[in-house]
Amino acid sequence: MRADIIPGAQFPDYELTDHTRTRRKLSELQGIDPMVLLLSRGHYCPKDHQQHLELAAFYPKIAVAYTQIVTISTDNILESNEFRSAVGAQWTFLSDSGRKVQQDLDIQEYTDPHHNPMIPHTIVLEPGLVIYKIYNGYWFWGRPSPDDLRQDLRAIMQKTRPDWDLAKPGLRENWEGGKTLHYPYKAARQ
Numbered sequence: 001m002r003a004d005i006i007p008g009a010q011f012p013d014y015e016l017t018d019h020t021r022t023r024r025k026l027s028e029l030q031g032i033d034p035m036v037l038l039l040s041r042g043h044y045c046p047k048d049h050q051q052h053l054e055l056a057a058f059y060p061k062i063a064v065a066y067t068q069i070v071t072i073s074t075d076n077i078l079e080s081n082e083f084r085s086a087v088g089a090q091w092t093f094l095s096d097s098g099r100k101v102q103q104d105l106d107i108q109e110y111t112d113p114h115h116n117p118m119i120p121h122t123i124v125l126e127p128g129l130v131i132y133k134i135y136n137g138y139w140f141w142g143r144p145s146p147d148d149l150r151q152d153l154r155a156i157m158q159k160t161r162p163d164w165d166l167a168k169p170g171l172r173e174n175w176e177g178g179k180t181l182h183y184p185y186k187a188a189r190q
Contacts, residue, residue: 001121001134002106011037011129014101016072016094019081026070027129029092032184034132034156035068035125036149039107041117042073043083047140048120052087058146059090066183067153072096074117109138124152132156 005011015025029035036055040048055062055069062069069091075083080093102108102118109119120137122144133152137143144152158164162181163171174181 001119001136002104005105005131005134007131007133009131011123011125011131012104013129014072014094014096014104016096016100017077018095019077019084019093021077024092024094029070030068030125030127030129032127033066033068034127034153034160035070035129036062036153037123037125038069038071039101039105039118039121039123040071040073041109041112041115041120042075043079043086044115045117045120047137047143048073048083049087050140051122051137051143052083052089054146056088056090058149061146061150063090065153065157070094072101074099074102074115122149124149124156126156127160 011026013025013027015023018024026037038051042048052071059069071089071091072094073080073083074096076097077095080095084093096102099116105118107119107121109117120143122135122137123131124133126132132155135142135144161183163183166172171181
Protein backbone atom coordinates (compact mmCIF):
# COMPACT_ATOMS: atom_id res chain seq x y z
CA MET A 1 0.00 0.00 0.00
CA ARG A 2 1.22 3.48 -0.83
CA ALA A 3 2.94 5.15 2.12
CA ASP A 4 0.48 8.08 2.18
CA ILE A 5 -2.59 5.85 2.58
CA ILE A 6 -2.78 5.96 6.37
CA PRO A 7 -5.37 6.81 9.05
CA GLY A 8 -6.13 10.53 8.99
CA ALA A 9 -5.26 10.93 5.30
CA GLN A 10 -7.84 11.44 2.58
CA PHE A 11 -8.47 8.41 0.37
CA PRO A 12 -8.34 9.08 -3.40
CA ASP A 13 -11.70 9.92 -4.96
CA TYR A 14 -11.63 7.26 -7.66
CA GLU A 15 -14.22 7.29 -10.44
CA LEU A 16 -15.12 3.85 -11.79
CA THR A 17 -18.02 2.11 -13.51
CA ASP A 18 -20.54 0.40 -11.26
CA HIS A 19 -22.47 -2.83 -11.73
CA THR A 20 -25.19 -0.92 -13.67
CA ARG A 21 -22.61 0.54 -16.10
CA THR A 22 -22.82 4.01 -14.51
CA ARG A 23 -19.66 6.03 -13.77
CA ARG A 24 -19.51 6.79 -10.05
CA LYS A 25 -17.09 8.70 -7.79
CA LEU A 26 -16.44 7.45 -4.27
CA SER A 27 -17.30 10.87 -2.81
CA GLU A 28 -20.68 10.78 -4.57
CA LEU A 29 -21.41 7.33 -3.18
CA GLN A 30 -20.30 8.33 0.32
CA GLY A 31 -22.22 11.58 0.60
CA ILE A 32 -21.98 12.87 4.20
CA ASP A 33 -21.86 9.41 5.75
CA PRO A 34 -19.15 7.02 6.92
CA MET A 35 -18.24 4.33 4.39
CA VAL A 36 -16.84 0.82 4.44
CA LEU A 37 -14.74 0.35 1.29
CA LEU A 38 -13.85 -3.18 0.25
CA LEU A 39 -10.91 -3.60 -2.13
CA SER A 40 -11.67 -7.10 -3.28
CA ARG A 41 -9.96 -9.89 -5.17
CA GLY A 42 -13.27 -10.53 -6.87
CA HIS A 43 -15.84 -13.15 -7.72
CA TYR A 44 -13.42 -16.10 -7.86
CA CYS A 45 -12.19 -15.79 -4.25
CA PRO A 46 -14.00 -17.86 -1.58
CA LYS A 47 -12.63 -15.57 1.16
CA ASP A 48 -14.18 -12.55 -0.54
CA HIS A 49 -17.47 -14.43 -0.90
CA GLN A 50 -17.51 -15.24 2.82
CA GLN A 51 -16.71 -11.66 3.81
CA HIS A 52 -19.40 -10.30 1.50
CA LEU A 53 -21.96 -12.83 2.75
CA GLU A 54 -21.30 -11.65 6.32
CA LEU A 55 -21.66 -8.03 5.25
CA ALA A 56 -24.87 -8.79 3.33
CA ALA A 57 -26.33 -10.26 6.55
CA PHE A 58 -25.08 -7.18 8.46
CA TYR A 59 -26.34 -4.74 5.81
CA PRO A 60 -29.75 -3.95 7.37
CA LYS A 61 -27.89 -2.48 10.36
CA ILE A 62 -25.49 -0.60 8.08
CA ALA A 63 -28.40 0.85 6.10
CA VAL A 64 -30.31 2.21 9.11
CA ALA A 65 -27.08 3.64 10.55
CA TYR A 66 -26.50 6.10 7.68
CA THR A 67 -23.42 4.24 6.51
CA GLN A 68 -22.40 3.31 2.97
CA ILE A 69 -20.62 0.23 1.65
CA VAL A 70 -18.79 0.05 -1.67
CA THR A 71 -16.87 -2.86 -3.18
CA ILE A 72 -14.14 -2.33 -5.78
CA SER A 73 -12.73 -5.38 -7.54
CA THR A 74 -10.68 -6.11 -10.63
CA ASP A 75 -13.67 -8.00 -12.04
CA ASN A 76 -15.26 -6.79 -15.25
CA ILE A 77 -18.79 -5.35 -15.03
CA LEU A 78 -20.52 -8.68 -15.75
CA GLU A 79 -18.46 -10.48 -13.09
CA SER A 80 -19.04 -7.62 -10.63
CA ASN A 81 -22.79 -7.91 -11.14
CA GLU A 82 -22.69 -11.71 -10.79
CA PHE A 83 -20.57 -11.44 -7.61
CA ARG A 84 -23.00 -8.87 -6.17
CA SER A 85 -25.98 -11.09 -6.95
CA ALA A 86 -24.31 -14.27 -5.68
CA VAL A 87 -23.70 -12.82 -2.21
CA GLY A 88 -27.00 -10.92 -1.99
CA ALA A 89 -25.31 -7.53 -1.67
CA GLN A 90 -27.46 -4.40 -1.85
CA TRP A 91 -24.61 -1.92 -2.21
CA THR A 92 -22.59 -0.60 -5.14
CA PHE A 93 -19.90 -2.73 -6.77
CA LEU A 94 -17.33 -0.86 -8.87
CA SER A 95 -15.28 -2.49 -11.60
CA ASP A 96 -11.55 -1.80 -11.79
CA SER A 97 -10.81 -4.24 -14.59
CA GLY A 98 -8.18 -1.78 -15.87
CA ARG A 99 -6.33 -2.10 -12.53
CA LYS A 100 -6.29 1.70 -11.96
CA VAL A 101 -6.83 1.42 -8.19
CA GLN A 102 -4.58 -1.62 -7.89
CA GLN A 103 -1.69 0.19 -9.59
CA ASP A 104 -2.26 3.60 -8.00
CA LEU A 105 -2.34 2.15 -4.46
CA ASP A 106 0.47 -0.32 -5.23
CA ILE A 107 -1.58 -3.31 -4.03
CA GLN A 108 -1.09 -5.85 -6.79
CA GLU A 109 -1.31 -9.34 -5.33
CA TYR A 110 1.89 -10.64 -6.90
CA THR A 111 1.28 -14.15 -5.51
CA ASP A 112 -1.57 -14.65 -8.02
CA PRO A 113 -0.36 -13.68 -11.50
CA HIS A 114 -3.20 -15.66 -13.13
CA HIS A 115 -6.01 -13.44 -11.78
CA ASN A 116 -3.83 -10.35 -11.16
CA PRO A 117 -6.11 -9.10 -8.35
CA MET A 118 -5.45 -6.46 -5.77
CA ILE A 119 -4.45 -7.39 -2.24
CA PRO A 120 -7.78 -7.29 -0.43
CA HIS A 121 -8.24 -4.48 2.06
CA THR A 122 -11.18 -3.15 4.01
CA ILE A 123 -10.93 0.58 4.57
CA VAL A 124 -13.23 2.33 7.00
CA LEU A 125 -13.74 5.96 5.99
CA GLU A 126 -15.00 8.95 7.91
CA PRO A 127 -17.05 11.52 5.98
CA GLY A 128 -14.93 13.29 3.37
CA LEU A 129 -13.11 10.03 2.47
CA VAL A 130 -10.88 10.43 5.54
CA ILE A 131 -9.24 7.12 6.41
CA TYR A 132 -10.15 5.89 9.87
CA LYS A 133 -8.79 2.34 9.74
CA ILE A 134 -7.23 -0.02 7.20
CA TYR A 135 -7.54 -3.81 7.42
CA ASN A 136 -5.26 -5.98 5.27
CA GLY A 137 -7.26 -9.04 4.24
CA TYR A 138 -4.66 -11.12 2.43
CA TRP A 139 -5.32 -13.67 5.17
CA PHE A 140 -8.99 -14.03 6.05
CA TRP A 141 -8.48 -13.27 9.75
CA GLY A 142 -7.04 -9.89 8.78
CA ARG A 143 -10.49 -8.83 7.61
CA PRO A 144 -12.82 -7.06 10.03
CA SER A 145 -15.80 -8.86 11.49
CA PRO A 146 -19.16 -7.10 11.64
CA ASP A 147 -18.39 -6.43 15.32
CA ASP A 148 -15.05 -4.81 14.40
CA LEU A 149 -16.89 -2.60 11.91
CA ARG A 150 -19.59 -1.77 14.48
CA GLN A 151 -16.91 -0.52 16.89
CA ASP A 152 -15.11 1.48 14.19
CA LEU A 153 -18.34 3.03 12.95
CA ARG A 154 -19.47 3.88 16.49
CA ALA A 155 -16.20 5.73 17.07
CA ILE A 156 -16.58 7.59 13.76
CA MET A 157 -20.15 8.58 14.52
CA GLN A 158 -19.23 9.82 18.01
CA LYS A 159 -16.47 11.89 16.45
CA THR A 160 -18.35 13.30 13.44
CA ARG A 161 -21.99 13.61 14.51
CA PRO A 162 -22.71 16.76 16.52
CA ASP A 163 -26.05 15.22 17.58
CA TRP A 164 -24.52 11.95 18.88
CA ASP A 165 -25.51 12.87 22.45
CA LEU A 166 -28.91 14.58 22.55
CA ALA A 167 -28.14 15.77 26.10
CA LYS A 168 -25.21 17.87 24.84
CA PRO A 169 -25.60 21.45 26.12
CA GLY A 170 -27.16 23.78 23.59
CA LEU A 171 -28.39 21.08 21.21
CA ARG A 172 -32.05 21.27 22.27
CA GLU A 173 -31.97 25.08 22.38
CA ASN A 174 -30.59 25.20 18.84
CA TRP A 175 -33.31 22.79 17.71
CA GLU A 176 -36.07 24.82 19.36
CA GLY A 177 -34.58 28.03 17.91
CA GLY A 178 -34.75 26.63 14.37
CA LYS A 179 -31.02 26.03 14.13
CA THR A 180 -30.29 22.37 13.87
CA LEU A 181 -27.15 20.37 14.37
CA HIS A 182 -29.11 17.24 13.53
CA TYR A 183 -28.76 14.94 10.57
CA PRO A 184 -28.76 15.79 7.65
CA TYR A 185 -27.00 18.87 9.09
CA LYS A 186 -28.64 21.72 7.25
CA ALA A 187 -28.23 25.21 8.68
CA ALA A 188 -31.88 25.59 9.68
CA ARG A 189 -35.10 23.59 9.61
CA GLN A 190 -37.54 24.60 6.92
